[in-house]
């Protein structure tokens with residue numbers, strides 16, 4: 001599909017930014033899939049790098065493709081993290097978490113000098129919020145956590161399911177998808193959500209992404225830098 005071609009273009013472009021000797025954060029999702037494939041090819045051709053995965057899914061794919069991985073606690077700082085997003089606005093504020101990996105993704109991105117977001121044009125929006133905001137919550141007493149979230153104005157909150165079972169993240173938490181429609185002050189909302197007892201993390205990435213690579217159906221690529 002056009003969207004997949006665009007995702008592939010964005011992923012392969014991001015792989016050209018990886019230099020020998022770098023330690024990089026490797027994101028999660030279908031766009032990053034193409035980045036990982038291109039990175040693995042460069043490693044086969046002799047590129048020396050180390051990677052930190054942002055999910056079990058990415059860890060397994062990277063291992064399968066012989067991408068050398070290291071524990072984040074053994075790294076002082078990552079040079080670059082490459083990851084996808086569900087929405088990107090002109091200030092490079094993001095909504096992430098569609099793939100359920102937002103907690104580890106944010107820890108890895110926050111440990112990086114640069115974060116490059118790769119996406120097809122459908123993710124680029126003027127205002128965040130059309131995509132429901134994923135909020136990762138501790139399972140204990142989650143219905144009370146949900147009540148506090150409702151007070152922040154989201155019209156509808158859905159406990160994420162997968163194959164008819166409650167979705168459980170890599171770190172054993174649940175995810176509540178919060179429908180806000182429009183998020184006017186993403187930085188404030190991020191702060192309010194993370195202040196709620198029981199919230200582990202939320203999918204708003206504020207002041208974390210340093211550039212975005214947006215691929216369009218016509219084959220063009222737009223790079224937005226902070």
Ligand code: DER
Pocket residue numbers: 027028029030031032083084085086095096097098099100101102105
């Ligand atoms: O869950 C995540 O944060 C993923 O990065 C997601 O937001 C992007 O996934 P996609 O590239 O498959 O759309």
